[in-house]
Structures are given as C-alpha cells and as structure tokens.
Amino acid sequence: MRRARRAGAALTALLTWAGLVAGVAGCDAGATFGKPRTPEELIRVTPDDAARGVPAGRRLAVEVAEGRLESVKVVRVQDAREEAVPGHLTDGGRRWRPTGPGADRLTLAAKYTVDAVAVDGDGHRAARHTTFTTSVPDRRLIGYVTPENRATVGTGMIVKLEFNRKVADRAAVERGIRVTSRPAVPVAPHWFGPARLDFRPQRYWKPGTEVTVDLALRDVRAAPGVYGLQRKSFSFTVGRSQVSLVDARRHTMEVRKDGRLLTTLPITAGAPRSPTYNGKMVVSELLDVTRMDSRTVGFGGEYDIPDVPHAIRLTDSGTFLHGNYWSGGVFGSRNVSHGCVGLRDVKGGSPLTPAGWFFDRTLIGDVVEVTGSTDKEVAPDNGLGGWNMDWDRWRAEGAAAG
DSSP: OHHHHHHHHHHHHHHHHHHHHHHHHHHHHHHHHHSOOOHHHHEEEESOTTOOSBOTTOBOEEEESSSEEEEEEEEEEETTEEEEOOEEEEGGGTEEEEOSTTTTBOOTTEEEEEEEEEEOTTSOEEEEEEEEEBOOOTTEEOEEEESOTTOEEOTTOOEEEEESSOOSOHHHHHHTEEEEEESOOOEEEEESSTTEEEEEESSOOOTTOEEEEEEEOTTOEEETTEEEOOEEEEEEEEOOOEEEEEETTTTEEEEEETTEEEEEEEEEOBOTTSOOOBEEEEOOEEEEEEEEEGGGGTOOSSOEEEEEEEEEEOOTTSOEEEEESSSOTTTTTOOOBSSOEEEEOOTTOOTTSHHHHHHHTOOTTOEEEEESOSSOBOOTTTTTOGGGSOHHHHHHTSGGGO
16 A cells, blocks of 8 residues: 555656646747747748859749748849749748749849748748849850839939959940930940949939940950850830938938929938948839848847838948838937938838838939938949949049040
C-alpha cells in the first residue's frame, strides 16, 4: 500500500512537471508564431535581388512562405523599352507565375523589377521591391534608359543611360546617342563616371514638349573589344509642370502646378542628426507601399518599417518623400526623420491624407526642392540630381569637350 502511494505521488509529480513544460512550450510557440516575418522571409523572389548577369532561360518566380500574395508587378526593360510581364496567382495566392508559353524564362540583356505585396498567416502586410539584370552577349555594350518609352513625365525629367560595361571611348558612344525635342531646345550630355551618361536642357522642359532618344550604338566601339548592341528609338512627353518647395526650417511644402500655388502641406524633414539634403531632386520612382530598412541606407537598426505608404523616391541613396503614420503630431512643427520628407498618412495609406493627395498628383520627373536644411546640397549624380550643376559646368564635362 505504501509502495502504491509512493508510485501515485511520483506519477502525479511527473504529470505536473510535464504539464508545466508543455505550458511553457506553448507560450514560447505562441510568441514565435505571432512575430511577423521580414519581407525577405515572407516573399521569395527568384532570381535574387540585385543579381547581375543572370543567365537567360532561368525561371522567374515569386512565392510566399505562408499567407498569400496580394499583388505582383513585374516590369522588364529591354532595348530602352519597358513592358509589363503578365502573370497570375496560383495555389490560392501562394505563388505568382508569368503567363504564356515560355514567359517564365528570362530574356537576354534585360533589367527586371519586381514589386510584390503579401499578407502572412497572422494578417501582417509586407512589401518587397527587387531588381536584377540578365546576361548580355560577350563583349557587348547595353545602355539601360530612363524614362520609359511613351511615358508622360514631369518637367524635371533627365534622360539617364546606365551601361553594363565601362566605356573607354566616351566620345564614340556619345556620338551614337541623339536626344532631340519638339519644340527644339539645346540638350547636352554629361558623364558621371565611365558607365553613366545623362542628358538635359539648360532649364526644365516646357509642358507639352516631346522628347525623342535615338540609340545608334550597334557595333560602336566603346572599349577595346567591346561593341554596342542597340539600334532603337523611343520617346516621351512632358506633362504639366509641378515643382514642390520643401522648407525644412518651417516644416512646410508648397506645391505649385504650372506656376500656381495649389496648397501648402505640413511636413517633417530630417532630424538634426540626420538632416535632409538641400537642393533639387527629381522623382524617379512611385511605390504604393514599400519596406524601409535603416540598414540598407547606412544606418544601424534604428528602423525597419515593412509597409511605408505612398513612397516617392528622390535619390538613389534612399531619400524618399513618403506617407508617415507612426510619428504622431510632428507635421508642421518638428523634424524627426532619418533624412526623408514625411507627410501625414494612415496605416495602409489613404487618398484622403496629405500623402495620398500628393502621391496621386505626382509624375516621374516632377521636381522637389529642399531648402532650409542643415545638410549639404544633394550630389548631381545622386538620382536625377543634375539640376544642381550649372549649365556651363554640365556642358564642359561632356566627352566632346574633352
């Protein structure tokens, strides 16, 4: 009887201990399950972000580890022409595949951009933006052109060509590229290093101007043993003029359309330790929602926001004008950002907020000029910052000028 009581007590203790362990494991599991995945963990894009020289014929795919994809947009730029890659969601939204026979196979000498938005199993929304380029035939020169063919752009648009190889004979390549406008104005080239060539007029384009870019680069000798591949022509149209002036000291942004003041919006700019660049910046990208991670722009782990709404890119180094739903009542009174310009918004974005209103009225090529900041002027080669260089210097440093 005593032995039975001892056995019963031991069994009770064992069950109690097992229950405690199970309870602890259950709490940990619940906490792990509720933690949102990073956009990279949730949204898988093949090929990898920033990959270069991806072999043609590889497969393009977008999928999620859990949850579902909300939207996927894939754009291919090839021979200075941009086109959307059609696709569809499969497996209940878990995967996206290009549509059509062989459409999932990558093509030669192209730049691909992927924008995907997904929701994980706990309802957390995340966005991922990736780019990659495919391989170019050996010893061939390709120029990737901005803006896209048949685009309607703002008056500050600068024609930018990024080459896949370093150009040794800049004059020869420059002679193979012709940028003209109607009505006609002088348009001059400027090299930013051996692999980038920009074109712009002396002043902003007039609204209604039609600009044509002719590439006659096929078989042009760019460097020893390197020859051009393209013979293409494309054009774009300059829409209305919209120039917005951000005053970082007064925490305001004046929005002017065709010279007329539309409105003045309250903003927050870069904090004293991370001020916003001064100078003229040109809108180069519009994203309904994107992730902003401080580690990708030279900071530590100060922030990682997976669903920034109404994001308007101003520089290549990571300056955006974007919606902000997390900073409270700072707009119009304090500068608290890490260098971006923030407009009031709500989580998920809304067209009724200042950020949504401005986003819906913005074109690629619009100008945003910042004054009153304690930082230096943005570099002319940071994004489409060439308007920060005077006309004489711009022309003097072209290849034809030596």
